[in-house]
Each structure stands twice: as structure tokens, then as C-alpha cells.
Amino acid sequence: MRQSQLLSPTLRQAPADAEAASHQLLMRAGYIRPLAAGVYSYLPMGWKVLRHIERIVREEMDRAGAQELHLPAMLPAELWKESGRYDVYGPELIRLHDRHGREFALGPTHEEAVTALIRDEVKSYKRVPLTVYQIQTKYRDERRPRFGLLRCREFVMKDAYSFDIDAAGLDASYRSMFEAYHRIMQRLGLCYRAVEADAGAMGGEGATHEFTALADVGEDTVVTCTECGYAANLERAEAGRGASTASDAVGNGVDGDAQAARVETDENLAEDQTSKLADAQAYKLASAIAQAERFLTPDMKTIKDLVAGLKLDETAFIKTLIYIADGETVAVLVRGDHEVNEIKVKNALGADVIELADEETVVQVTGAPTGFAGPIGLKQKVKLLVDYAVAALSEGIAGANEEDYHVKHVVPGRDFAIDAAGDYRNVMEGESCPYCGGGRLQFHRGIEVGHVFKLGTKYSAALGATVLDPNGREHPLLMGCYGIGVSRLMAAIVEQHHDERGLIWPQAIAPFQVHVIPVAVKDEKQMQAAEQLYAELQRAGVSVLLDDRDERVGVKLADADLFGIPLRIVCGKSVADGMVEWKERASSEVKLVAIGECLEKVRQWEQLSLCSPVW
Amino acid sequence: MRQSQLLSPTLRQAPADAEAASHQLLMRAGYIRPLAAGVYSYLPMGWKVLRHIERIVREEMDRAGAQELHLPAMLPAELWKESGRYDVYGPELIRLHDRHGREFALGPTHEEAVTALIRDEVKSYKRVPLTVYQIQTKYRDERRPRFGLLRCREFVMKDAYSFDIDAAGLDASYRSMFEAYHRIMQRLGLCYRAVEADAGAMGGEGATHEFTALADVGEDTVVTCTECGYAANLERAEAGRGASTASDAVGNGVDGDAQAARVETDENLAEDQTSKLADAQAYKLASAIAQAERFLTPDMKTIKDLVAGLKLDETAFIKTLIYIADGETVAVLVRGDHEVNEIKVKNALGADVIELADEETVVQVTGAPTGFAGPIGLKQKVKLLVDYAVAALSEGIAGANEEDYHVKHVVPGRDFAIDAAGDYRNVMEGESCPYCGGGRLQFHRGIEVGHVFKLGTKYSAALGATVLDPNGREHPLLMGCYGIGVSRLMAAIVEQHHDERGLIWPQAIAPFQVHVIPVAVKDEKQMQAAEQLYAELQRAGVSVLLDDRDERVGVKLADADLFGIPLRIVCGKSVADGMVEWKERASSEVKLVAIGECLEKVRQWEQLSLCSPVW
Missing domain, CATH: 3.40.50.800 (Anticodon-binding domain)
Incomplete structure (x- = not known):
């Protein structure tokens, strides 16, 4: 091609709103142009790169035995109502009406459409295992589209779906896709990690992995271990119950032995013979602590205020957050230096939607404005979800459910019942690895470019997709879904392959x-x-x-x-x-x-x- | 591929609503499945065929020097308001709102988006000629989606757009695409014709061609000549003013000479010296005809009723139809055996939208219910568009603008003024060819699979897309647009390549x-x-x-x-x-x-x- 004829308008300056390097450079080099927020045109060189990425993805999908098909983007709302997602999906789902007033959604993903297709067309165990995929424009009305191609409202995605008759089949299909994803990432020249991710209601070991490209601009946090191969995203990364909290506590000058003793009261040991002994020890220790006592803490609404006002470490406090999970109000207790991991809370409750309670609900439940909630003296009986690190405290300071008051000498289990002790928090950088124990956790920023997921029977059960086995018995199909953000990959590659002068394309996808x-x-x-x-x-x-x-x-x-x-x-x-x-x-x-x-x-x-x- | 693994569910019976052979066979062979009316999933073999068609289209676009890009499907309504099409396009345009309430349209075509892009990125004559194209899913909310892939609401289209600084450049770009389209159709093994089509406001010779695949199920009528190479679609096909009407008239037993004489009063000859003579002759003839006379025609509302009731040929009548064109009411007069060609009327008026008047307007304008309109004694002064064949009548029977009454001995020009004589009707099979005169017109059914069109400055002027010439003068870009219905092609090919047992794919696109x-x-x-x-x-x-x-x-x-x-x-x-x-x-x-x-x-x-x- 002659450059004089190529539509490749360059810009001296990146647009003011372009924060990410990929956004700046793809704009400056004339690869993309915005038409609306999060909606981009691909100019000829940009489109060439995208098609090269598509080709590599397609080759590896074909090699893995997946069959390409193409489902519509206009999806009847009825399908989404069958799966129950139409109401749950929220404003990210773009909805429209046709000229007859029928409701449609623009596909952000195609579990419903593909499950309905396979339900209608595949009836026998002879036709599975079956994996199908498509490379297609998808639609998600992101609240805050940004970073150019990294977070768009219209974008190109490869989505694959596997169908198996049993768990062993699903495992094999999942592994096949998992390996294909590795080949794709490697052929694209990406520096990436396959990390354990949150599997939601599915749970189970290895039920889902994210493929994350390392990049400072990434919105995801990947947690890795300095010693072993452990890698998980922050939503998923398990907080070590023993070592890490104990070591944190030691670091904070609290009696290590006492702490360690309480730690043994955690769930895993509950059935154990030693637990009764531990409980007795804990009781003795707790009874040595002074009675819980209300005290004035004017204008100290946040942990930061309390740390400053009381000259104590963050670890001395118990944070109580009121959430609404599928309509039910619950309280989540984490230590002052910890952050609630809402995904973990959601999974523990088996809830579909979780959100922080509004001020009105907080006042109703606690009798006080936000900032003074605590486990003692709540106006309404709500479930208390107590993080392991809180359960492990010998004592702490919590809100008094009264404006400008907190309570000190609060002993978990003595002063309030622990309804459900669990891992409800984000891990912190430097903690011990929950797997090998020897290493420390490190944080990295990354871009999620792929996701493999065992869906199980979630959609096949909702939509009635079953096959008959050789004995004529009906089985719901076990499904997996496997996504790759094709246009996002283009940006992720740029994040890793550029310098201050411009883009540096890996040969495999260069225009x-x-x-x-x-x-x-x-x-x-x-x-x-x-x-x-x-x-x-x-x-x-x-x-x-x-x-x-x-x-x-x-x-x-x-x-x-x-x-x-x-x-x-x-x-x-x-x-x-x-x-x-x-x-x-x-x-x-x-x-x-x-x-x-x-x-x-x-x-x-x-x-x-x-x-x-x-x- | 092993067939035991291929997702290719066959059906013994075609679905009851599948009328077209392509619809029946693509369904039965498991190539496509509907998800909603006019919204289809492509199963693996169907998608393979579609991608082969795409490949051929892409190769020929590239060979013609067109550059592939990709514009969004989500188009901001503002763009469509700039071009003025947002309000005009009607319910075929699928509209939606984003989470912030901003209006978008799902692209049925991309003139606005591409013109805005080129306006912003191309400023100099050095960057043109430029032709860009994309292969993309398009959306049109058809009133009556049907025939499987032939008329869909979601479909795959190749659309190309050319940009030139002058008419000679546009001619060359147009020719290049025209030739590429021929190569594509030939490589696909199609039996097709490139036919002159309606160019709307653009007008001019060769300003637009449709590529029509011959097929009985087609919704388009192609008019060809038995002798010369003339081919046009019915909307465009010119009615011969002389020979054909005269011969029709002869066939209907009316005085041929008188008829021929009046024909000479048509526009082309108006300036001619002979026209006065002709007028004089016509006057003489007209004065020999009895005065116009009202007579009772109870329950004779249609030409069919009148033919039956009065035992006369259809050609003895003048049909008067009331239309609303861009808000203005007009009357169109055609001979009883002819059909109004609304496209011709629209073009003659330079209107954007034309539709038959509602009953209320008809009563207002004529003073009578529908079925009794005529050119004499209208209650409101409206423009009379008189078809050449009516202008050529020595006398005729028209509505009396009064219920149950018609008028006989109506002489055009004597009893009513001919505001605008013109070609306002569809040609009829068997008429003389307007070009060679020697041949007769034949009708064929066809499927429009491609369309090349000189847009001129319609969009560049509306959106301000200009370039500077070597002297620094600004020129609006001259545009052409070039569409191919990629998924429709798949169906058109099946219409031509099948037998009673199934599909017969040309090798170039076989799965x-x-x-x-x-x-x-x-x-x-x-x-x-x-x-x-x-x-x-x-x-x-x-x-x-x-x-x-x-x-x-x-x-x-x-x-x-x-x-x-x-x-x-x-x-x-x-x-x-x-x-x-x-x-x-x-x-x-x-x-x-x-x-x-x-x-x-x-x-x-x-x-x-x-x-x-x-x-």
C-alpha cells in the first residue's frame, strides 16, 4: 500500500481525555477515532490489527475443535427473562423496542441465545462434547467507558460455549479452552498470567480463571506469591486465616499467643477435639478483658478520624458495614485496616446483588447515622458476617450505634454472637501466601483480556437444555463459557508494546x-x-x-x-x-x-x- | 471435519412460514435458525458460507483499491439529525437510549458516520480519491421481515463510500466499484443483471445501478428489452411517450392519429416550432368532442367496477389519486390501465416523502369519498400531475368529485389545465422499449443484491465535508455509496442453486x-x-x-x-x-x-x- 493513499490521519497531540498509553497512541497514530463515549471507529490500520488478532483467536479456537457460528446481537427479552438476567443485569444491558413494541436487548454476552439454540437442536449424548464460538460485536452500556479500547460500550469479543453431559467432560472442555487461551496469549506476545478468579455461585477449585495482561493502567488487581505459583485476582484471593492475621497482629504489638489461640476457633477446627479446649482458653482470655464500655468520639466517623483522634493503630478497630443483599439487610464486620470484599460476601450469602445500604436503612438498623455502626445494640436483628480477622481479635473498638459514640473492650463472641465467621475481606500486599505459607503476596495491576468459566447447569437448567444418555435418561447439559476481549486485547498489547515515540507491533499482528x-x-x-x-x-x-x-x-x-x-x-x-x-x-x-x-x-x-x- | 461432531441439525420438514426455497433449504439443512422475526443465527456451515462470500467481496474491494475500516453500529442521533434523516427514516430505524438518556440509532447504513469521519480527517485534495468499505451487521426494523435471509432486520452488509473532488473523479470511483461488483457476482456464480435504478434527487444518466439476481421469489421487478441491452428496475424504467402509448391506444381501438398528435404536445417538444401546430390540431380535435357530462355511476368506486358496469376498456378511464408529498396535497392522473409510480412522482416534485392521502384529506380536496376523485371541480386547488398517457387521451371518463358520479367526454387541456405532464406511471410488460423502440419490454422477478449510487454532495454538504484544492479553495466532497447484501447474497445464490433435494453450492463458497x-x-x-x-x-x-x-x-x-x-x-x-x-x-x-x-x-x-x- 502507498502511504499517500492510506487513510491514516496522525495527531501531534493525544486528546486531553486519553489517559492510557494505548488510548493516546492508537488515537495519535490514526488507528481509531471515537464516535461517542466508548464507541469507536477502526481506521484501516486499526482494523488490520484487529483482524490479525481475530485470525489468531480463530485459528486456536478451530485447533481446539470449537466450531464457529454467529448468533444475533438483537436478543428477544423473553430469552433473558427465562434465565432471570433481564431484571438483574441493570443499566449495562442496552434495551430497545421494535416497531411492534417487543422488547429486545443488545447482546452483552450470549449464554441465553446459545443455550436456547443447543436446547432446540441437540438432543442426544452422541452430539456432545460440543464447543461453539463466535467473534462478534458486543454491547455493554458501561457506567464509565474509558481508556480507549480498554472499556468500551461497543466492542469485539470472542465468546465460546461448551456443552458436556458430565463433570469429567466439562473438565476436559475447560482444559482445552484453557490451553487454547495460553497459546493465543503467547502468539500475541503478551506478558500475562492466568489467575484464579471468582466463580460466584459455582465455587469449586479451578472453576474459573482470568487471563490478565500485566499493565499499570489495568483496573484489575492480580495477587501473586513471591515463592509459589499462586495467582488470583483480588476478588478471589483467599485471606490466610492463621499466619497472616497473626503476623499482622504481632506487627501491631498485640499479644501474639492470645491471638493465635483465638485463631484456632475458626470454622475448620470447629469440629475438632482441640476446639473445645481453644474455646475454653479463649473464654478465659476474654474474661480477663474489661467490660465493653461506651465512650464519646465526637466527629470521628471514619477509621482515619479514630486513628487520629485516639492515637491508635487501624488494627484496633472493628468496622461494621451495613449491606443489602437481595433485599435482606446484613452487617459485615472487618478489621479497621481491612476492606470488605463484596464478592466474597455475596458468594457467602448466595446472593445475586449486593450493595451498601443507603443512609435511611443505616439509621433504621443502627439508630445512628453512618459512621457509628457496631455489632452491639443494633436496633434491628440482622445477620452479622464476621471476618476471620475480627473473630481473631482479643478485643476491639466498634461503633456504639449512637451518634458520636464508640464502644471499647469489645470482645467478639463475648459481646456479640458471631453468626458467620468467614473470609469477607480483600487480602493485603505483604500478607503470607494462603497456599505455600512461605511466600508473601504481591499486587500487580492488570487488564482482564480473557475469562474461562465453568457455568455448570446454571443456564441449561433455567432454559431446559437437556440431552438423553445411552439409557434414555435426561441430563441437563454442563456448560462452560470462554470469553476473549478482542478489541481490548489490541489495547492491552499496545500497553505492553510501545515507547514514548509510538507503537511497536509484534510481527504477528502488525498492520x-x-x-x-x-x-x-x-x-x-x-x-x-x-x-x-x-x-x-x-x-x-x-x-x-x-x-x-x-x-x-x-x-x-x-x-x-x-x-x-x-x-x-x-x-x-x-x-x-x-x-x-x-x-x-x-x-x-x-x-x-x-x-x-x-x-x-x-x-x-x-x-x-x-x-x-x-x- | 467429522460429521458426528458438526453442529448441523437437519429438519425433515421446512417450517410452515418458509415460503422461499432458500429459506426452506437453509433451515432444513441446518445452516440457519431464527431467534426472532427477521433475526437469524448462523450455524457452523451457514457461517462458513457467509465467510466465503465475505472473502470474495473483500478481495474484490481490496483489488479495486478500497480500504477496509469499521464504523460503530451504535450511531449518535445527532449525526442523523445533521443529515436530516433522523426524522425522515421512519420506524425502520431502530432507536435506543443509553443510560444517560442520549439517543442512538442502530446503523441501517453509514453515510453519516463515514462522512463525519472523512470531514474530520481528510482536508486536502492530496488525500482523494479515497474509497473505504466495511463488512458489518446492519439493522433495519422491516415492517414485514420474510423469506429467511432475503429480508431481515439484522443482516450482514458490505457498504463502501467513495470521496472525490470532482465529477470526473466520482465517475472513475463509481466505475471502479461497478466493475468490482460485476467480478463479485461472477465469482459467486450468480445469474444477475446490472439494472438502471432510481437515483432519486440525484438524477442523471447512469447515476445508480442495482445488481439484481434473477429469482422468482424476488420482490423487485426488472424490466429488460427483447432486442437491446436495456435493463432497469420498474421504479426507474421509463415509459415510452410515443410508440408505446400509441400502440396501446391502437390496441384499444382509439383513433391512432388523434392519439399520436396529442402525444406530440409532450414536454420535449414544447419549445419546438411544431408544438403550436400540434396544439392547434389538438384543439380542433378536442372541439369536435362533446361537452364533458356528469352521469350516475352508483357503487362504481374502482376501475374494475367501472369496466364491469359500463362495459368499457380500462384505457377509457382517467384515474385520479390524491397524494401528500412533503405536506403538500397533489393529484396524480394516470390512465385506467396504468399504475402510479410513486418514485417518479416523488422525484418530479423533489419531495422526500410521498404517501397516498388519507380519507379525510380526500374528502376535503374532492368533496367526495375515495373512488370519485377527478380533475374537474375539485374543492381545493391542488397541483395536477398528468401522466403523458392521460395527456395523450382525446377524451376519457374521470371521477366527478361527487359520490356515485363520474364525468364523460373529459378532454385533458380543454376541461382541466395540465399543470405538469410527465412520466408518472409504471411501464407495462409488452410496451415498446423506450431506448431502441424496436424491442418489447419484458418483466422479470429479481432480488436486489447490490446497489451502486452516486450520492454527489448530499451528505458532504449537510455535514460540511470539504477539501482544499491546490489553490486553497474549498470543495464539498463528491460521494458515491456502494452496498452489497452479504447475507442476502447467500439466499439469492441458493434461489439459483438448488433442486428439490437440497442445496447445490458453487465451489467458491461451499462450506x-x-x-x-x-x-x-x-x-x-x-x-x-x-x-x-x-x-x-x-x-x-x-x-x-x-x-x-x-x-x-x-x-x-x-x-x-x-x-x-x-x-x-x-x-x-x-x-x-x-x-x-x-x-x-x-x-x-x-x-x-x-x-x-x-x-x-x-x-x-x-x-x-x-x-x-x-x-
Whole structure:
């Protein structure tokens, strides 16, 4: 392609609202343009890259035995009502009416549509295992679309769905997709981790993994261990019940032994013979602590206020948060330095929706404004979800359910009943690894680019998708779903492959492989060499962009850096000596290469990259 | 691919609502399934065919120098308000609101979006000519979706847009697309015609062509000449003013000379010296006709009623239809045997929207209920659009603008003023060709599968898309738009390529090239031969489907006929003699071929089809 004809409008400045590097550079290089918030046009080079990513995803899906199909984006609301998601999905689901007033949703995902299809078309165990996929434009009305292609309202996704008759089949289908995802990420040259993720109501070991590309701009937090291979996202990462809280407590100067003793009262040991002994010890310890006592804490509504006002560490406090889970009001207690993990709470309750209670509810339940809730003396009886770290406290300071008052010497189990002790908090960086125990947890920012998930019978049961086994017995299909954010991947790759001058495309997805640049198009020799190379490479099937524009060399080289085509061949003064300049975008080295050897060298270079270690 | 694993659910019966052969067969063969009216899922084989069509379209677009990009489907309403189409488009445009209440439309076409993009990104004559295209899912809320993929609400379209600085450039861009469309249709093996179509306000010779696939189920009427190459759609086909009306008149027993004389009063001759003479002659003739006279016609509201009641030919009557064009009421007069061509009326008035007046307006304008309108004695002064064939009548019978009354001896020009004589009617089969005069017009049913259109400055002017010429002067861009119904093409191809047993895919777009069928999978020799062929063909890069199902041979062959894979190789009893049966789907001939020669013969067969005369 000749650059003079290519629609590739560059910008000197990134738009003011572009925070992420990928957003800035894809805009500046003329790969994308916004049409509305979170709604983008792909210009020719952007679309080429996207199609290359699609191709790699498609190849690996096909290789894994998945069959490509294509479901509509206009989905009848009835389908979503059958699964129960129509009301639950909220404003992210784009809804519309047709001319007859019938309700539709624009597909944000296709579990319902694919389950209904398979329900109607697949009746026998002979037709499974079956995995189908599609690469399609999806719609989610994000509350805050941002970061360019990272969080869009209209975006390209690959979604796959597997159908099996039993758990072993689902395991195999899941593993096959899991491996295909690894191959895809590796072929795309991504630095990524497959991390354990929250499986919601499914639960179970290895029921879901996110594929997360490491990137500072990422909105996800990945937790890894410094010693073992443990990797989970923050929503999922398990808080170690013993070591970590104990060590935190030690760090905070509280009696370690007492702490350790209480820790043994946790669920896992409850049935154990030792638990009664532990309880007795704990009781003795608790009875040594002074009675709970109300005291004045004017204007101290937050942990920060209390820490400042009382000159105590955050760990001395018990935070009580009032939530509404599927309509039921509950209280969640975490230590002052911890954050509630709403996903964990939601899962523990088996709830669909959870949200912080509004002020009115807080006043109703506690009798006080927000900031003074506590487990003792609540006006309404609500379930208390007590985080392990709170259950492990010998004593703490909690809200008094009265404005400007807190209570000290609060002993969990003595002063309030622990309805459900559990892991309800986010882990903290530096904690002990819950798996190996020896390592410490590290946090990383990442972009979720893929997600594999065992759905089980959630949708097949709701929509009645069953098959008959060889004995004529009906079985609900076990499903898995597997998503890849194709357009998001494009941005994630840029986040990892760029410098201050522009994009640096991995060869596998570059819009062109070679950028041929004559320094001065009016110099006959240079232009002739460039045209010759251009023709030669094209004949050889190499995708090549020729910068035939009559522009200053500075402009041309700056645009080339911005575009990020992996190999640049500059035809400048050395053409007089039969040489051209060879520069790979990812390197700063410039070599002189004889014009006659260029094609052969390009072929070698292509081979080299095709055999890159990641693949 | 092994058929036992392929999601390809066949149906014995087509659904009751499937009228078109393509709809029936694509459903029966398991290529598509409906999710809602006019909203389809593509199953694996259907999607393969669609992607093959896409590939051919893409290759020819690229070859023509068009650049692929991708615009959003979610289009801000503001854009459509800028072009003025938001209000005009009507209920076919699917509208929605985002979570912030902002209005969007789901793109039925992308003139606005692409014009806005080019307006913002292309400023100089150096960047044109430029043609961009996309292959995308489009949305139109059809009043009556039907015929499966032929008229959908969600469908796949290729739309291209060209931008030029002058008319010569637009001509060249248009020609380039016109030729690419011919190549596409030929590669798809379609029987089609490029027909002149209505250019709306653009007008002009060759400003728009439709590519119409001949098919009985088609909703378009193509008019061709028995002698010359003239081809136009019915909306566009010009009514010959002289010969055809005259000959019709002769056929109806009216004085041919008188008729011919009046014909000469038409617009083209108005400035001519001869016209005064003709007028004088016409006057003389008219004055010989009796005075116009009201007479009772009880319950004769339609031409059919009048023909039956008065025992006269349809040609003896003048039909008067009341229309509302952009808010203005007009009357259109056509001969009793003719139909109003609303597109012609709309174009003549330069109107955006035209519709038949409601009963209330008819009563207001005529003083009578529908069925008795006429040009004499209207209650309101409205513009009279008089078709040439009416203007050419020596006399006729028209409505009296009074219930149950008509007027006879009505002489156009004598009894009512001809505000605008013109071509306002559909041509009729058998009329003389307006171009060569010698041939007769023939009607054919067809499916519009492509449309090329010179838009001129319609959108660039509305959205302010201009470029600077070398002298720094601003020019609005001249645009062309070029659409292909990709999913509709799939159905159109089936309409032309099927028999009573199933689909017959042209090789270029078949889901698989070869269908290998072992007659009895439990026969070791047959199965071994089939497996060997399957492996060998796959290694050679031939796409092949192996029917490894343990089914009766009758079921397998019936499914094979239904699927329509172009080449079938059956491994039956003759395998014992080292032979297999070779049968092309499009032929009834069965040959025996040595197993060892199969691969070579398949290669030859592939080459043969690649060099087919249509390409």
C-alpha cells in the first residue's frame, strides 16, 4: 500500500481525555477515532490489527475443535427473562423496542441465545462434547467507558460455549479452552498470567480463571506469591486465616499467643477435639478483658478520624458495614485496616446483588447515622458476617450505634454472637501466601483480556437444555463459557508494546510487516530503489507500506515510529552505494544492507519472528 | 471435519412460514435458525458460507483499491439529525437510549458516520480519491421481515463510500466499484443483471445501478428489452411517450392519429416550432368532442367496477389519486390501465416523502369519498400531475368529485389545465422499449443484491465535508455509496442453486469442498478407505467433511444432497475392488474412481472449477 493513499490521519497531540498509553497512541497514530463515549471507529490500520488478532483467536479456537457460528446481537427479552438476567443485569444491558413494541436487548454476552439454540437442536449424548464460538460485536452500556479500547460500550469479543453431559467432560472442555487461551496469549506476545478468579455461585477449585495482561493502567488487581505459583485476582484471593492475621497482629504489638489461640476457633477446627479446649482458653482470655464500655468520639466517623483522634493503630478497630443483599439487610464486620470484599460476601450469602445500604436503612438498623455502626445494640436483628480477622481479635473498638459514640473492650463472641465467621475481606500486599505459607503476596495491576468459566447447569437448567444418555435418561447439559476481549486485547498489547515515540507491533499482528521509506521522493535514485523494493517485497507476499509522500524526512520517520510497523527500510543517501538502512522498530540499532539482499533478509527476519520463543 | 461432531441439525420438514426455497433449504439443512422475526443465527456451515462470500467481496474491494475500516453500529442521533434523516427514516430505524438518556440509532447504513469521519480527517485534495468499505451487521426494523435471509432486520452488509473532488473523479470511483461488483457476482456464480435504478434527487444518466439476481421469489421487478441491452428496475424504467402509448391506444381501438398528435404536445417538444401546430390540431380535435357530462355511476368506486358496469376498456378511464408529498396535497392522473409510480412522482416534485392521502384529506380536496376523485371541480386547488398517457387521451371518463358520479367526454387541456405532464406511471410488460423502440419490454422477478449510487454532495454538504484544492479553495466532497447484501447474497445464490433435494453450492463458497461418505461405518474396509481419503485430502489442504455417523445409507445420502457440498465421494461395496463412487452434486452422473487416484482427480476438479467461464 502507498502511504499517500492510506487513510491514516496522525495527531501531534493525544486528546486531553486519553489517559492510557494505548488510548493516546492508537488515537495519535490514526488507528481509531471515537464516535461517542466508548464507541469507536477502526481506521484501516486499526482494523488490520484487529483482524490479525481475530485470525489468531480463530485459528486456536478451530485447533481446539470449537466450531464457529454467529448468533444475533438483537436478543428477544423473553430469552433473558427465562434465565432471570433481564431484571438483574441493570443499566449495562442496552434495551430497545421494535416497531411492534417487543422488547429486545443488545447482546452483552450470549449464554441465553446459545443455550436456547443447543436446547432446540441437540438432543442426544452422541452430539456432545460440543464447543461453539463466535467473534462478534458486543454491547455493554458501561457506567464509565474509558481508556480507549480498554472499556468500551461497543466492542469485539470472542465468546465460546461448551456443552458436556458430565463433570469429567466439562473438565476436559475447560482444559482445552484453557490451553487454547495460553497459546493465543503467547502468539500475541503478551506478558500475562492466568489467575484464579471468582466463580460466584459455582465455587469449586479451578472453576474459573482470568487471563490478565500485566499493565499499570489495568483496573484489575492480580495477587501473586513471591515463592509459589499462586495467582488470583483480588476478588478471589483467599485471606490466610492463621499466619497472616497473626503476623499482622504481632506487627501491631498485640499479644501474639492470645491471638493465635483465638485463631484456632475458626470454622475448620470447629469440629475438632482441640476446639473445645481453644474455646475454653479463649473464654478465659476474654474474661480477663474489661467490660465493653461506651465512650464519646465526637466527629470521628471514619477509621482515619479514630486513628487520629485516639492515637491508635487501624488494627484496633472493628468496622461494621451495613449491606443489602437481595433485599435482606446484613452487617459485615472487618478489621479497621481491612476492606470488605463484596464478592466474597455475596458468594457467602448466595446472593445475586449486593450493595451498601443507603443512609435511611443505616439509621433504621443502627439508630445512628453512618459512621457509628457496631455489632452491639443494633436496633434491628440482622445477620452479622464476621471476618476471620475480627473473630481473631482479643478485643476491639466498634461503633456504639449512637451518634458520636464508640464502644471499647469489645470482645467478639463475648459481646456479640458471631453468626458467620468467614473470609469477607480483600487480602493485603505483604500478607503470607494462603497456599505455600512461605511466600508473601504481591499486587500487580492488570487488564482482564480473557475469562474461562465453568457455568455448570446454571443456564441449561433455567432454559431446559437437556440431552438423553445411552439409557434414555435426561441430563441437563454442563456448560462452560470462554470469553476473549478482542478489541481490548489490541489495547492491552499496545500497553505492553510501545515507547514514548509510538507503537511497536509484534510481527504477528502488525498492520504491515515492512515500512519502506524513501528519504527524498524527489531524489530519483532513492525513489527508484524504494519503488523496486516495494514491488519486490509485494511480489514475495510480504505486506509492505511505502511512504511515497513528499514530506520532510523528520516527519516521515516520526510517523513511522508512531505507526509501529516492526521493520523499517530507509532509502537514503547510501542508496548511491547500493545500500539501504535496516531498522527494527523494537531496537535502536541501524544496519546498512545491500539492496539486492533485502528480500532474502526480510524472509529470514520473518522466519525468525515466526519461531519466537513465546510460540 | 467429522460429521458426528458438526453442529448441523437437519429438519425433515421446512417450517410452515418458509415460503422461499432458500429459506426452506437453509433451515432444513441446518445452516440457519431464527431467534426472532427477521433475526437469524448462523450455524457452523451457514457461517462458513457467509465467510466465503465475505472473502470474495473483500478481495474484490481490496483489488479495486478500497480500504477496509469499521464504523460503530451504535450511531449518535445527532449525526442523523445533521443529515436530516433522523426524522425522515421512519420506524425502520431502530432507536435506543443509553443510560444517560442520549439517543442512538442502530446503523441501517453509514453515510453519516463515514462522512463525519472523512470531514474530520481528510482536508486536502492530496488525500482523494479515497474509497473505504466495511463488512458489518446492519439493522433495519422491516415492517414485514420474510423469506429467511432475503429480508431481515439484522443482516450482514458490505457498504463502501467513495470521496472525490470532482465529477470526473466520482465517475472513475463509481466505475471502479461497478466493475468490482460485476467480478463479485461472477465469482459467486450468480445469474444477475446490472439494472438502471432510481437515483432519486440525484438524477442523471447512469447515476445508480442495482445488481439484481434473477429469482422468482424476488420482490423487485426488472424490466429488460427483447432486442437491446436495456435493463432497469420498474421504479426507474421509463415509459415510452410515443410508440408505446400509441400502440396501446391502437390496441384499444382509439383513433391512432388523434392519439399520436396529442402525444406530440409532450414536454420535449414544447419549445419546438411544431408544438403550436400540434396544439392547434389538438384543439380542433378536442372541439369536435362533446361537452364533458356528469352521469350516475352508483357503487362504481374502482376501475374494475367501472369496466364491469359500463362495459368499457380500462384505457377509457382517467384515474385520479390524491397524494401528500412533503405536506403538500397533489393529484396524480394516470390512465385506467396504468399504475402510479410513486418514485417518479416523488422525484418530479423533489419531495422526500410521498404517501397516498388519507380519507379525510380526500374528502376535503374532492368533496367526495375515495373512488370519485377527478380533475374537474375539485374543492381545493391542488397541483395536477398528468401522466403523458392521460395527456395523450382525446377524451376519457374521470371521477366527478361527487359520490356515485363520474364525468364523460373529459378532454385533458380543454376541461382541466395540465399543470405538469410527465412520466408518472409504471411501464407495462409488452410496451415498446423506450431506448431502441424496436424491442418489447419484458418483466422479470429479481432480488436486489447490490446497489451502486452516486450520492454527489448530499451528505458532504449537510455535514460540511470539504477539501482544499491546490489553490486553497474549498470543495464539498463528491460521494458515491456502494452496498452489497452479504447475507442476502447467500439466499439469492441458493434461489439459483438448488433442486428439490437440497442445496447445490458453487465451489467458491461451499462450506466444504468434498463430502466423503462411507456407506457402512461398521464395514472395516469401507471405513478404512474413507478415513484414508479424509486424511489424505485434509493433508492436501482440501476442506472435507467425513460422514462418520452410524446411520443408514439412505439417511446419509439424503443429508448429503441437502447439505449441497459440491463433490461427494462414496466409499461403498466397490471399495473391495479399490474403487469409490464420484458424484458431483450438480450432476446426476456417478463415476467409479480408483482410491489411489482420488486426490489427483480432486485437485484437477478444483482447478477446473477455479477456471470456470464466469470468472
